[in-house]
Amino acid sequence: MNAILRMSDTKNFFEIGTGRGKQVMHACMIPEMEEIVTLDVYNFNEKRRTPVNGVYGNYSNLDLYNMFNHSEKEKIKYMHVDSFDSVDYKKRFGVVFIDGDHHNENVIYNDFLMSMEVLKPQGYIVFDDYNHPNLTAPKNVVNRVKEEYPEFEYTLIEHRGHIFNHQPKHVNEGMVIIKVK
């Protein structure tokens, strides 16, 4: 994802699905990056079971944020999904990463529609987990978008298996980058 951010040359990144905040923490370290907004169904200070240094405990994203000792983190704005209003961020972001709900096609499709509102002209929308063996919804939504917007450019990045795990490449599976036109 960071390679995509660097390639796009954007200063504004929007993510749906914060998780543990790993991606936004990587993104904030890109010097050119100025603003990052990330949404989750969990509140910033809501604790959940998650590992830190390989040991499970109850941590909120606020706890993880406090452990991250880089002032660049101030570029990140963590928001609950219900308090986000796309009207406040119209055409603001050069890259949007859709990585929230992975099961409900209506939710993921609505994430796409919201992404279109906050995306700058000529920006990129990225979906994770296309053709994941245990998930059908992300693939179905990407295929629906492809049918509805044939004028966009679609690139599948097959990044699973071989890059970090020294396993065979997972073919026809990975991230889809959509260049919106």
Ligand SMILES: C[S@@+](CC[C@H](N)C(=O)[O-])C[C@H]1O[C@@H](n2cnc3c(N)ncnc32)[C@H](O)[C@@H]1O
């Ligand atoms: C795979 S994790 C995200 C990982 C993160 N993007 C990263 O790369 O570091 C998915 C997250 O999406 C959140 N999520 C689930 N449904 C969501 C929704 N409708 N809107 C926003 N976030 C959602 C989950 O709570 C979970 O934290």
